[in-house]
Amino acid sequence: MVLPSLNSFxxxxxxxxxxxxxxxxxxxxxxxxxLNAAKSAGASYADVRIGRYLNQFVxxxxxxxxxxxxxxxxxxxxxxxxxxxxGFAATNDVTKEGIAKVAKRAVAVAKANAxxxxxxxxxxxxxxxxxxxxxxxxxxxxxxxxxKEKVDLLLGANAAAISGGANFVNSMIFAVNExxxxxxxxxxxxxxxxxRLFPSFTVTKIDSASNSFQTRRSISSPxxxxxxxxxxxxxxxxxxxxxxxxxxxxxxEDMKFATKQAAEKITAKSVDPGKYDLVLDPSHLWLTIHxxxxxxxxxxxxxxxxxxxxxxxxxxxDKWKSGKFNFGSKQVNVVxxxxxxxxxxxxxxxxxxxxxxKWDIIKEGTLVNYQAIRDQAHIIGLKESQGxxxxxxxxxxxxxxxxxxxxxxxxxxxxxxxxxxxxxKGIYIIGDGSFSIDQQRYNFQFGGQLFYEIKDGxxxxxxxxxxxxxxxxxxWNSCTQVCDASDYRLGGSFNDGKGQPSQSSAVSHxxxxxxxxxxxxxxxxxxxx
Amino acid sequence: MALYTKExxxxxxxxVLSYSKADECEVSLFGNEGGNIRYALNAVSTAGDxxxxxxxxxxxxxxxxxxxxxxxFDDAALERVVRRSEELAQFAPQNxxxxxxxxxxxxxxxxxxxxxxxxxxxxxxxxxxGKSLQVTKDANLLAAGFLENSSSFNAxxxxxxxxxxxxxxxxxxxxxxxxxxxxISGYAAxxxxxxxxxxxxxxxxxxxxxxxxxxxAKAIEPGKYTVILEPVAATYMLENMxxxxxRSAEEGRSFLSKKGGGTRxxxxxxxxxxxxxxxxxxxDLPGSTWGGDGLPRERTSWIENGVVKNLSYSRYWxxxxxxxxxxxxxxxxxxxxxxxxxxLIKGTEKGILVSRLWYIRMVxxxxxxxxxxxxxxxxxxxxxxxxxxxxxxxxxxSPVIMLNNLEALGKQERSISVESYRSYLIPPMKIRDxxxxxxxxxx
Numbered sequence: 001m002v003l004p005s006l007n008s009f010x011x012x013x014x015x016x017x018x019x020x021x022x023x024x025x026x027x028x029x030x031x032x033x034x035l036n037a038a039k040s041a042g043a044s045y046a047d048v049r050i051g052r053y054l055n056q057f058v059x060x061x062x063x064x065x066x067x068x069x070x071x072x073x074x075x076x077x078x079x080x081x082x083x084x085x086x087g088f089a090a091t092n093d094v095t096k097e098g099i100a101k102v103a104k105r106a107v108a109v110a111k112a113n114a115x116x117x118x119x120x121x122x123x124x125x126x127x128x129x130x131x132x133x134x135x136x137x138x139x140x141x142x143x144x145x146x147x148k149e150k151v152d153l154l155l156g157a158n159a160a161a162i163s164g165g166a167n168f169v170n171s172m173i174f175a176v177n178e179x180x181x182x183x184x185x186x187x188x189x190x191x192x193x194x195x196r197l198f199p200s201f202t203v204t205k206i207d208s209a210s211n212s213f214q215t216r217r218s219i220s221s222p223x224x225x226x227x228x229x230x231x232x233x234x235x236x237x238x239x240x241x242x243x244x245x246x247x248x249x250x251x252x253e254d255m256k257f258a259t260k261q262a263a264e265k266i267t268a269k270s271v272d273p274g275k276y277d278l279v280l281d282p283s284h285l286w287l288t289i290h291x292x293x294x295x296x297x298x299x300x301x302x303x304x305x306x307x308x309x310x311x312x313x314x315x316x317x318d319k320w321k322s323g324k325f326n327f328g329s330k331q332v333n334v335v336x337x338x339x340x341x342x343x344x345x346x347x348x349x350x351x352x353x354x355x356x357x358k359w360d361i362i363k364e365g366t367l368v369n370y371q372a373i374r375d376q377a378h379i380i381g382l383k384e385s386q387g388x389x390x391x392x393x394x395x396x397x398x399x400x401x402x403x404x405x406x407x408x409x410x411x412x413x414x415x416x417x418x419x420x421x422x423x424x425k426g427i428y429i430i431g432d433g434s435f436s437i438d439q440q441r442y443n444f445q446f447g448g449q450l451f452y453e454i455k456d457g458x459x460x461x462x463x464x465x466x467x468x469x470x471x472x473x474x475x476w477n478s479c480t481q482v483c484d485a486s487d488y489r490l491g492g493s494f495n496d497g498k499g500q501p502s503q504s505s506a507v508s509h510x511x512x513x514x515x516x517x518x519x520x521x522x523x524x525x526x527x528x529x
Numbered sequence: 530m531a532l533y534t535k536e537x538x539x540x541x542x543x544x545v546l547s548y549s550k551a552d553e554c555e556v557s558l559f560g561n562e563g564g565n566i567r568y569a570l571n572a573v574s575t576a577g578d579x580x581x582x583x584x585x586x587x588x589x590x591x592x593x594x595x596x597x598x599x600x601x602f603d604d605a606a607l608e609r610v611v612r613r614s615e616e617l618a619q620f621a622p623q624n625x626x627x628x629x630x631x632x633x634x635x636x637x638x639x640x641x642x643x644x645x646x647x648x649x650x651x652x653x654x655x656x657x658x659g660k661s662l663q664v665t666k667d668a669n670l671l672a673a674g675f676l677e678n679s680s681s682f683n684a685x686x687x688x689x690x691x692x693x694x695x696x697x698x699x700x701x702x703x704x705x706x707x708x709x710x711x712x713i714s715g716y717a718a719x720x721x722x723x724x725x726x727x728x729x730x731x732x733x734x735x736x737x738x739x740x741x742x743x744x745x746a747k748a749i750e751p752g753k754y755t756v757i758l759e760p761v762a763a764t765y766m767l768e769n770m771x772x773x774x775x776r777s778a779e780e781g782r783s784f785l786s787k788k789g790g791g792t793r794x795x796x797x798x799x800x801x802x803x804x805x806x807x808x809x810x811x812x813d814l815p816g817s818t819w820g821g822d823g824l825p826r827e828r829t830s831w832i833e834n835g836v837v838k839n840l841s842y843s844r845y846w847x848x849x850x851x852x853x854x855x856x857x858x859x860x861x862x863x864x865x866x867x868x869x870x871x872x873l874i875k876g877t878e879k880g881i882l883v884s885r886l887w888y889i890r891m892v893x894x895x896x897x898x899x900x901x902x903x904x905x906x907x908x909x910x911x912x913x914x915x916x917x918x919x920x921x922x923x924x925x926x927s928p929v930i931m932l933n934n935l936e937a938l939g940k941q942e943r944s945i946s947v948e949s950y951r952s953y954l955i956p957p958m959k960i961r962d963x964x965x966x967x968x969x970x971x972x
Contacts, residue, residue, distance in 0.1 A: 064622070064624065064625055064626070065621075065622045065624070066624075068621065068622075069596070086575070088575065088577065089577075089578075092600060109576060109577075112576075112651070112655075113573050113576060116572060116573050116655075118572035118573065119572075147620075151622065167780070167781070168780065168782070204782055206780070206781040206782060208781050208786075208788070208789055208790045209788075209789065210788070211781070211786060211787065211788035211789070211895075212895060213781055213782045213786075213895060303570075304569055304570050304671065304673065304707070304711075305569045305570070305574060305673070306569075306673075307569060307671075307673035307705045307707060307714075308569070308673035308674050308675055308703055308704065308705040308716075309675070311887075311971070312707075312711060314970070314971070316711070395579075397575055397577070399575075434890050434891060434892045434900065435890055436888045436889070436890045436900045436901055436902070436923075437888060438887065438888065438902045438904070438921065438923075438969040438971035439887055439888070439902075439904055439971050440970070440971035440972065441971075442969055442970040442971050443902065443921075443923055443967060443968070443969035443970070443971065445892075445900050445923060445925075447892060465893075467892060467900070467925075469923065469966065469967050471970070499567075500565070500567050500675040500677075501565060501677065520967075522925070522966060524892045524893055524898055524925065525893070525896075526893065526896035526898045526927055526930065527896060528784060528798075528896050528897070528927060528929045528930055528933075529793070529796070529798055529929070529933075
């Protein structure tokens with residue numbers, strides 16, 4: 001589930017500290033100390049993750065900076081199998097002695113859990129890669145850009161909102177750098193340097209006479225990129241009723257449009273409830289894909305491991321085994337992908353040392369696969385993991401997390417304008433809004449940022465108070481058209497929550513603009529007092 | 530050492546402050562010890578022990594503030610973190626909303642710490658989970674659950690002479706029981722300061738009873754129904770309303786904003802039976818007696834007989850508006866009535882009993898319209914009796930409208946939010962015209 005707020009992020013540090021790495025030779029020696037101690041204590045398998053997790057926030061409102069913070073979290077987590085059972089322990093004492101001690105504790109935990117008599121862990125085979133490395137392909141690290149440049153960018157955008165008539169504006173830049181070193185008894189020593197960036201804002205327009213207010217959030221995406229995402233580029237902008245962005249984002253331009261649109265929302269027509277054909281922009285559809293395709297195809301949910309919190313899944317194993325389960329229409333092709341450049345989920349290797357890949361989950365509407373990790377692969381007849389293992393930090397145990405799950409673009413050339421031309425009664429939705437789905441992922445409801453009425457093939461004006469409700473299987477079977485690859489864009493969540501205690505992960509979802517026919521739309525306007 | 534005593538914390542904070550050269554300096558020290566067990570399919574899936582300690586320093590020059598933190602405590606490291614915060618402050622932009630630090634106040638001792646909870650061990654946690662598992666195995670059901678305990682402290686000292694310390698404990702338990710085919714589901718959740726009040730077997734029996742009673746759920750038409758929300762359902766719904774912030778109301782972007790400007794302070798916003806307040810000295814839900822801004826916390830009424838009685842004012846906003854600051858609440862309590870849940874059901878001609886709500890998200894912050902679903906035990910009531918289980922519903926409803934449509938309140942109890950895991954004291958409540966907008970096939 002996408003969490004409504006951010007987690008805490010470790011201790012504050014200065015910028016210079018964030019740029020200093022830890023020598024890979026030292027990390028190998030430290031990791032070997034952990035692996036050897038675990039084996040000596042009786043582990044049949046062990047992995048060591050030495051992690052340095054850096055975050056930077058620049059947060060502003062109107063004409064002032066609210067907060068600038070650099071945080072660091074550095075430590076080591078060790079996971080072992082002993083007596084057929086998993087054990088995990090972690091420490092921020094990153095010395096050979098500290099790591100050896102925590103390795104023994106992890107083995108002790110595994111042996112204690114083994115006495116409760118659960119089935120022995122079956123790990124899919126994984127070859128050792130030796131000493132390898134991987135880095136997010138970035139042009140400019142956000143951590144190397146001076147704070148002043150970020151502050152100036154945000155305050156400049158805020159000024160455009162206020163001078164354009166907005167009453168309030170909040171904006172922020174959030175940068176993440178995970179410096180992760182993984183070593184396992186399989187013979188892998190993997191050094192990775194992972195970067196993510198999320199610029200965002202919210203503009204608010206107040207109408208005190210009617211005691212109403214409207215907001216318009218940025219339609220930027222969180223990305224697996226460096227600061228280059230914030231350098232506007234005409235070729236990466238799609239013109240239209242509002243600009244939409246591919247691999248580069250123009251915060252100033254989006255802010256100007258948002259300011260006008262927040263005001264327009266105050267007087268926009270309240271939607272008449274009923275059935276509409278929906279034309280969903282990728283800045284909106286990513287969240288529907290996340291909740292209704294991404295989560296129900298997580299194998300741990302299917303098996304029941306999330307039953308007490310996030311829930312289970314309607315996509316039970318019997319449906320997959322039949323090979324005929326009709327998830328959606330023939331237009332629906334969904335892939336799992338941990339390799340996509342610029343995405344939040346892209347890494348070279350997952351957090352249990354598996355090289356990443358791309359695979360089919362829904363093929364021409366039929367459920368063909370799930371998302372799995374090493375100890376689940378055998379359950380669905382796989383000979384190797386799909387590389388979906390992740391932990392939010394060194395002190396949390398890694399478990400199955402969603403890869404990028406994306407809708408493939410249509411193969412027939414189709415533009416957004418041509419899609420809209422054929423819609424008689426519809427709504428065009430841009431940007432993500434309110435979201436909710438049941439614990440087995442059948443019934444969902446989504447809002448958005450911008451809603452435009454489509455009448456007889458033309459945009460007839462802005463609507464407000466729109467949310468659509470549907471059943472997942474019916475909704476994806478109502479998919480009639482997907483625009484071609486020229487419209488393909490990524491959206492995503494910086495803060496997807498799962499597990500107890502809850503862990504956060506970042507994941508992208510790509511699509512082109514897509515049409516769904518005859519979806520139930522409700523009006524969300526209420527009055528209190 | 531994760532849990533410092535008051536004296537140990539005071540001594541360390543004094544030492545750190547002695548390194549300060551800034552106009553103002555505040556040092557906070559915090560620590561946590563605890564552990565958890567997670568289980569699913571009737572077996573433990575993960576277990577962990579957590580122990581953390583940290584120290585944060587804020588240095589201020591004029592209206593420029595910088596913060597740095599550390600988890601090492603030797604003298605050199607302590608001096609280094611003070612210097613780093615001073616460097617950050619020198620480079621920080623002016624903060625026009627910065628308020629000078631407060632001097633010493635009188636803080637009453639809190640009752641938030643419990644020795645029984647602090648003494649929990651991996652073995653005692655395993656024993657409590659074992660009792661839960663036995664209940665589900667005997668009932669031929671599968672359990673997935675989570676038990677977590679923590680004991681923590683926080684202390685703050687500043688260069689104006691303020692010193693405050695608090696120590697607290699908390700334990701939460703939740704369990705979901707289902708059959709192997711996934712055709713039934715029940716849930717129970719508990720939260721306490723004192724672990725001796727937690728009976729995992731009894732809670733699990735409630736979950737198994739709910740699961741068995743949910744067999745053969747029938748679909749009935751969505752629409753407006755009288756509902757009885759059990760405390761765990763009402764808590765999750767109302768948690769989205771417990772932000773009584775003056776600034777956003779005065780800025781015109783809150784459900785507490787008034788037409789034409791200002792706030793709804795003093796207005797009758799809900800049914801007169803609604804009383805919501807904070808009280809750090811409530812023995813069933815104790816809270817800290819001081820806030821992060823250095824202000825003492827006292828009993829504060831937010832909604833009294835349905836009227837908005839107080840809004841929280843930060844020190845900056847209170848100064849700007851010329852009023853007394855009102856700290857954020859450390860707990861939330863809603864008064865109940867005298868009826869049991871069974872009596873509420875008995876007095877209902879037609880209605881729906883809701884055990885739990887799920888995935889609640891804001892649809893419209895102006896009206897606080899929320900959407901979400903029922904889960905793990907939803908039942909049709911007719912002529913004072915539970916007649917049969919019903920399929921789950923999606924709702925679209927505002928807690929403000931809901932508390933205007935309040936028919937009756939039951940006995941208040943400590944309950945936890947199923948998403949934030951925060952504890953509240955909330956009664957079961959009977960609400961008319963609650964809006965269910967569609968059906969869900971989820972079990």
